[in-house]
């Protein structure tokens with residue numbers, strides 16, 4: 061699908077105890093740009109992201125990042141190698157201030173200008189630097205989580221539902237920042253807003269009951285009647 065992909069996932073089978081959640085899941089992502097993972101609740105999208113970052117260990121299959129097999133690599137080393145992950149929930153430290161959250165994110169990156177760049181990207185955060193993250197709005201919390209993830213200087217950003225719980229007026233702002241980001245790095249996005257996901261991503265992978273059942277360019281999928289069937293409960 062992509063020449064020299066930054067991420068290549070092959071044949072992943074991941075279990076929760078004895079219950080299998082991923083069945084031979086496969087996905088690739090380009091060095092710059094975005095791909096989307098779409099599917100109904102429980103399809104396995106979060107499980108796939110967690111298997112890519114290493115929070116879950118697949119029983120079978122392979123994850124290759126930046127031409128290196130990272131299937132057995134611990135999460136903290138994957139982060140150092142250039143993968144960042146913004147989980148769906150609990151992505152910020154509620155009791156810490158915005159500034160403290162960003163400082164934690166910058167630990168693996170000595171470049172002090174990073175926080176300034178995050179504030180430039182999300183000016184709303186600049187106005188709230190001393191405020192506790194737990195008191196931020198849903199959208200500001202997502203901005204903080206994304207900004208913090210960027211501070212590790214990732215080549216690949218995994219985003220789980222970046223617009224969930226975000227007021228509709230702020231969704232567009234986040235979407236535009238993500239689009240800008242895809243010019244420089246690779247983004248894998250799990251997103252319930254299908255149209256938004258297809259706008260940000262050039263390609264999408266559709267999951268159903270732990271399997272990738274469709275893939276293609278966003279334009280191809282939009283026009284495929286089978287596509288909406290998989291996304292309709």
Ligand code: ATP
Pocket residue numbers: 076079081099100101102103104105106107108
């Ligand atoms: P959602 O949009 O609801 O987050 P998803 O596509 O991300 O859905 P997953 O969260 O990856 O789906 O769940 C895939 C399957 O694994 C589901 O059947 C779910 O019930 C199961 N599952 C998820 N987390 C666990 C867990 N901690 N223990 C056991 N089963 C789990």
